[in-house]
Amino acid sequence: QERKKKFEKDGEKFYSMLDRHLHLSSKKKESQLQEADLQVDKERHNFFESSLEYVYQIQEVQESKKFSIVEPVLAFLHSLFTYNNLTVELTQDFLPYKQQLQLSLQNTRNHFSSTREELEDLKKRMKEAPLTCKLPGQPTIEGYLYTQEKWALGISWVKYYCQYEKEAKTLRMTPIDQKPGAKQGTLDLTLKSCVRRKTDSIDKRFCFDIETNERSGTITLQALSEANRRLWMEAMDGKEPIYHSPITKQEEMELNEVGFKFVRKCINAVETKGITTEGVYRTVGSNIQVQKLLNAFFDPKCPGDVDLQSGDWDIKTITSSLKFYLRNLSEPVMTYKLHKELVLAAKSENLDYRLGAIHALVYKLPEKNREMLELLIQHLVNVCEHSRENLMSPSNMGVIFGPTLMRAQEDTVAAMMNIKFQNIVVEILIEHFGKIYSGPPEDTTAPPVPPPRVAARRHKPITISKRPLRERPVFFGASVEESGAERLGQTPNGGGVEAPKPLLRSRLPAPRPGGDEPGRPPAESWPQPRTDPELGKLGNRLQDGGAKPAVRAANGVVTSPALRTATLQARRPAPRPGICGREGDCDGVPKPRSHGDKPVIMRPPVRPPDPPCRTPIPAKLEQRPDLIPGTAEEMPSSV
Template identity: 65%
Template sequence: MGHPPLEFSDCYLDSPEFRETLKCYEVELERTSKFLKELIKDGNSVISAIRGYSVAVQKFSQTLSMFQFDVIGDSLTDDEINIAQSFQEFAGLLQEVETDRMMLVQNASDLLIKPLEKFRKEQIGVTKEKKKRFEKDSEKYYSQVDKHLSLSAKKKETQLQEADEILDKERVNFYESSVEYVYQIQQVQDRKKFDVVEPVLAFLHSVLTLNNLTVEMTRDFMPYKQELQLSLQNTRNNYESTREEMEELMKRMKHPSQIGKMHSFLPMEGYLYCQEKWALGVSWVKYYVKYHKEGRRLVMVPCEQKTTTKQGPTQLTLKSCIRRKTESIDKRFCFDVETNERNAPVTFQALSEGDRKLWMEAMDGKEPIYHSPIHKQAESNKNVFHEEDPTNPGDVDLHSSDWDIKTITSALKFYLRSLSEPLMTYSLHRDLMCAAKSDNLDFRLTEIHSLTYKLPEKNREMLEMLIKHLVNVCSHSEDNLMTPSNMAVIFGPTLLRAKEETVAAMLDIKFQNIVVEILIEDYKKIFSNMPDSSAPPIPPPRITPRKRQPITISKRPPRVFQALSHDHFQHTESNYQPLV
């Protein structure tokens, strides 16, 4: 459907597959940049050439109809499907009003051109700067690697240590720029869903509403406009909640200590230099090597191919592995591998002493490797819920003036977030995500209803109490702007967090929000009735996604986002207010 997510962990491997995926993102970024440039040019034509307005709108609508959003991940929410189809809807509308002359408001440039130019400058421009730094640091790092590996082992120890320190510094710089570039290029892919569509939507609205000849058509467009505006708002909210989680993951991945941790669970693969003997001497050729423990298969992919000939991967079957003695070769970090396919041992050079130890350990090298892995003491609770402490009674007057509302709500969220596993459990996470990604609304509700009753009894009781309170909060949404959708953005990542912290898991946060939104909207049906267990629901074939009922859009959207950024709501006896 689209491009696979770029995991931050792939930055440390920097494999050819990672580079190829990154190239796909760069091609899409360039396509988006060219599309925006074309869209801005056509918009200016519409504004400045009233006499040729019909021709300009026709070209503008054609440009819109040809562009489609590429997506990250395996599924789209209803809102994202609506957004992805929006340009086609706009193009169809413009085709119908092509023959009419329209009046443009004086601020048409502010509605359309400036926001698109701002996106190109601040988002795409920043991404290209990150790319330049990434390419520069990449070139410096691998150049330093080549220089480093060419050092003779007979050099003084101080010289070797100094060389190691220089390489480590270049490696950290390269990893940091790589992680930042991956983060930025994925953010642009998500931001364009609303940063590009919103200006077009605003511009079209001004065009339609100011033309007396298209009043009726404008009335027909308004329900879709309101639906799309709600989809944009929901997508923006989901983006903000996902961005915060992804930014925290990026910061952790940038820490130097993370490099060592990555090797503890990543598959054994990476760059090695292979000694190849020729008639005129010996050369060291760079390969990207993958070792599969099952079958003891060694796959070598050449990295420095000539343009005239292309060499495919070499597959060998490992017999044994042994460390190369320092005095037996002029290169550092070397080890020999015996294979079934070759009579003589194959000599490899690793990137560092630590890298050689990892390869030796993976291949069951003859010399034992002793290292001290860092074990984290896992905190586990036999029961998700804590036993009551008689010295701390549960009956606390939360309405007392001594308590701060922010403190209470923060403590609740912190408690739920700190549980050894989320309230809706890791074991049901995949099934809940599959239900939320279904195109059939009835199946979504039925499946989530059924899965709720598969929770442990204590978990379900606490979930019911929490959702009941959230339903009460949402019933005052006209005053506090806490709709089920907004509330789900706050509690989705808390109640259904994924076990693995990866970019792919972060992209599923929007579907976690959908589950919580359904629990709130259908609270009575889910918690008042047992699910029908006569026959398990079967996911139906793909159908057209639902259309939301037109609603009245609040004139105070900024306040909604401010409330969401604080993740708080205020409770009083008769009213609910977001804490701004």
């Protein structure tokens, strides 16, 4: 009775502590969780000790009953017969029975001793490995598990006593309900799979998920400890959760019917319930939910059998899944073949040529790619129409979908530099969707040719917006050219007003023997050729003082900027053949600079920019030859 009471008391204490332990949150400190685990293990050990002692006592009592009653009776009869001096016949008749009884008694004692030794051995084995003492016909594993059950008002955890048979893959779950009178129905389930639950995906500890044939979806179970969960998973052939991308097969990442269905469903879901969400397509969803959605949609058994309109999938998960699918296609939507041509078209400064070239290249795409691109751009146009609510303009969409729809075949530094032009291509497609997809261009055999550059290249950021150009001053020889052009009724580039022509560098006339050329200073006042360091200093001074209305020389005489510029142009050496400056300098046209641009400091051995032409000074300037020699004389030699 004492050991029975002790067993019941220890059992009640252990299960109450186990219930409190399982309700601990995984967000508590690790030291508190470890202390709780040690306390539970200690109580479990005490409970096992009490249960084994109780079972051992019951076994001892049951076995001792077999001889503790019979032996006194036999002694009493023997004494009685001896005492009464029964007759010899009666004694002889009782002697065989007595011998047989003694033999049986000895066998019973021997059996008791052997059984006690086996029980001692079983006690030791039970303490070392509780599940190694299973007899044939018993379940592979059994014990208590908690099951997560979802209700209308929340989630509850119900305690079950579970028995699993590995060969038949059958799981029997018997509910343990503490309420009297409640119905306890046993569940018989057939196991399909078992996966360990990720630690960060649930608040409870020691959880794992199973799938059964009888129930749809997964069933979340909670074991009593980490070791207990490991034993259950080993018995059920459990697997670790998937942390990498689920889509690895090449055929799953093609523009096939399932892919089009997935894109259309995502677009429909976004336009139905999330088109006004702030930062749509910019905010990223949970990676776990994205992989779960892609696994469910691209399941080979039932592809496309996912309802994106349900509340299980939020907008961030849907948009991230759509971007993941487009980004992981074996070939981007706008193909590797046309990538270089699209980037070159986006780099053009001529907006009309840029639009026409992209228009022509869109219709060079394969039919499936063009259909997918039209579907996506139409959707992005609809999203950008609600930019006041979602704050997603065409430029923002270009930043997001540029690398997604266009990507280089190899990740190089040049490909990284071209990302901004990929964004521009998508931005153009969104802003000019109506024109591009109204029909193919008139001539799709070749993209439009950009017009030849007549005016000087103006350095400006590549953008889509058409803003009026600001007036920019022209320095160096441009002042003389502009003044001469105004007098002669010509354009700054040297051509007539009828048709602009690029500048041609005129050849200098041969020097006349014994005389100076008209319009040029005398030979003794003409500056001598200078070295490269002197020319670099000369260019620096011209750039620093080119924007001032008047320049004062070293001797204090003020000269006009036009005459000084013309004189300094004559000092520059002839350009070296085959060497051009930056892009746009080979045509001999100087680049105008805006008021806000910082002048570029030219240092040796970099040569100053070449003059646009060496034509004679206009006639009106030749009427004042007295200023020309003075200019050369007044120029300090240190310049």
